Amino acid sequence: MDRKSIRIRLVTAFIATSIIPILLVNIVYYYNTSNLVQQNVESMTEANLEQTRVSLDVWLDSYEDILFQVYTDDNIVELVDKINAGEDVANNRKLLRKMLRGLFYTKDYVKSIAVITESGEQVFYDQLTASTTYTSWMDSIAVSREELYREISSDNKTHLLPTGDKVIFGSNSCYLFHIGHRIIDYRDVKKQCGVVIVSIDEKLLEEICATTTESGLNFIVDDRGYMVSCANSEDVGRPVFREGAEEGEKKAAYREAARKTGFLGDGEMAVYSVYDEKTGWYIIRATNQEELVQGIRQQQKLLICITFLSLIAVLVIMVSQVTRMTGAIKRVVETMRKAGKGDMSVHVAPDNTRPTEIEIIAKEFNSTMDKLKLSVEKQKNAEIAALEAQINPHFLYNTLDTINWMAIDRDEYEISNMIGTLAYILRYGISNSNGMVKIKEEVDWLKQYIFLQQTKMKxxxxxxxxxxxxxMACNIHKLLLQPFIENAILHGFEGVDRKYVLQVDMGREGDFVKIRIEDNGCGIPEKMVEEMNGGIFRKTDDKNHIGMENAITRIYMYYGNRARVDIESRMGEGTVVHLWIPL
Incomplete structure (x- = not known):
């Protein structure tokens, strides 16, 4: 088979795929300029609208703080109660107005703070009128004072009243919108005391909507179609579109409203909107597209030149990188070939200039070689140990049987039982040591082993x-539990002056056999427990410690990642080993 090198393939693929994008970029860019304009406008508009919406909510929250201070103030609640009860109404109205005046200048753009009591009294501080009997804004809204009171006092929510007609008083004029809330007496939250209304200059909304320029204009319309705020517009407080209008009709009305301001000229205009759930208002963004279209055309010409120059530069870089990468691959392959010929000592030399992926291959190869070398050495040692340990088991069993009968002849039945148990334990362990047995057989053997340990330790x-x-009839690999039992007996009970207790529980838990081995011994240091649960075993000559490591390793070798071993321990209290063996 004719195989091409990776270098030729990469360079060929790059050349083939780099010419096509040049043609596609120019053709697609030419025929989709209008779409690109729309995408740019949408991106900028969405960011502008979202920022404006967030700013609107934050500012309104800050003005709601004034409202909160009024409708929760105990002194104000007390004065309102007295007015409702008809107690010294004139003096209490005066005191209430003084308290409202004290809150008046805590925020800019506040034009009036008014309280309407349950008894129908109206107490306010109005910057425009400076009057104690006539508010500047009550006649500019579309509802009566009684209807306004019923609406605001009907629940415990903050009510937002959109901008009404322009308020004109003497030489002062402005548009106002209002926020209101029922007054709450926390001693009796259901009691109707009155409502408080804060009137705010619409100039605040113009400021939130940001400075209007020739390229864009923000304005606000409520969900009924009335203009809430718009710079340089006489339509504030008036309907922009009819209620129930379709989306297309709304956008046409938005364009007309924006055009009437005179900021955006008569060119092509795009209109977008975002709905603010907190206020129930639509924030509109109208943008002039003429300047953006001209800019994109200039960018198109510049893109062609940059693409051509970039292609040349990238081609040079590509050839350089491919050459370096293939060189690194060749060095790794050469090392692998040496290993294939039997040289187990070879390693790929470190190279900081090598690509990350090839460096990972090199490190994994080196790690594999180290593991293979170590495995070979272990295999040799195992073979040597096996040769050294080739003692005929029958000789051992016959010798133990002879000693057993000698003990019986001398009426040493305890020794006889121990020798018989030892023979059983040895025969069980030597015969097919890696095989599978029933849990009942493993438990019977474990009881014999514990009997020997109890006899040994009196x-x-x-x-x-x-x-x-x-x-009991489920299968399990032989000799999995003995190292954990031995470790508990030989180490767990060291230095403990209470009655030693070893508890082994085995049961089914879903698709697993759950084994719990608990002792009330001296415990294991916390750091060592963390290391053992993480698969880290410190180097030690302790055979029991090594036995636990080998037992855990065997469990994962037999059952893979489905098995689980978890060790818990407290110094001075004991240790619990949990094993989950798949069925």
Whole structure:
């Protein structure tokens, strides 16, 4: 088979795929300029609208703080109650107005703070009128004072009243919008005391909508179609579109409203909107597209020149990088070939200029070689150990049987039982040591092993083994539990002055056999437990410690990642080993 090198393939693929994009960029860019304009406008508009919406909510929240200070103030609630009760109304109105005046200048753009009591009294501080009997804004809204009171006092929400007709008082004039809330007496939250209304200059909304320029204009329309705020517009407080209008009709009305301001001229105009759930208002953004279209055309010409120059530069860089990468690959391959010929000592030399992926291959190869070398050495050592340990098992069993009968002849039945148990344990362990047995067989062997340990230690500890009957016939690999039991007996009970207790519980948990081995011994240091649960075992000559490591390793070798081992321990209290063995 004719195989091309990776260098030729990469360079060829790059040349073929680099010519096509040049043609596509120019053709697609030419025929889709209008779409690109729309995408740019949408991106900028969405960012502008979202920023304006967030600013609007933040500013209104800050003005709601004034409202909150009024409708929760105990002194104001007390004055309102007195007015409702008809107690010294004139003096209490005066005191209430003084308190409203104290809050008046905490925020710019506040033009009036008014309280309407349950008894129908109206107390306010109005900057435009400076009057105590006539507010500047009540006649500019479309509802009566009684309807306004019923609407605001009907719940515990903040009510937002959109901009009404222009308020004119003497030489002062402005548009106002209002926020209101019922007054709450926290001693009796259901009691109707009155409502408080804060009137705010519409100039605040113009400022939130940001400075209007020839390229864009922001304005606000409520969900009924009335203009809430717009710079240089006489339509504030008036309907922009009819209620129930279709989306296309709304956009046409937005364009007309923006055009009437005179800011955006008569050119092509795009209109976008975002709905603010907090206020129920639509924030509109109208943008002039003429300047953006001209800019994109200039960018198109510049893009052609840059693409051509970039192609040349990238081609040079590509050839350079491919040459370096293929050189690194060749060096790795050469090292692999040496290993294939039997040289187990070879390693790929470190190279900081090598690509990350090839460096990973090199490191994995080096790691594999180290593991392979170590495995070969272990195999040799195992073979040597096997040769050294080739003692005929029958000789050992016959010798133990002879000693057993000698003990019986001398009426040493305890020794006889121990020798018989030892023979059983050895025969079980040597015969097919990696095989599978029933849990019942493993438990029977474990009891014999514990019997020997109890005899050896003169019954210094108690052992309780509880196994659910339903799992007795399940299969398990031999000799998995002995290292954990041995570790608990030989190390767990060191330095403990209480009665030693070893508890082994086995049962079914879903698709697993759950094994729990608990001792009340001296415990294991926390750091060592963390290391053991993480698969880290410190180098030690302790055979029991090595036995636990080998047992855990065997479990994962037999059952893979489905098995799980978890060790818990507290110094001075004991240790619990949890094993989950898949069925």
């Amino acid at each position: 019954n210094a500890f108690e052992c309780h083994i509880n196994v659910e009957p339903e799992i």
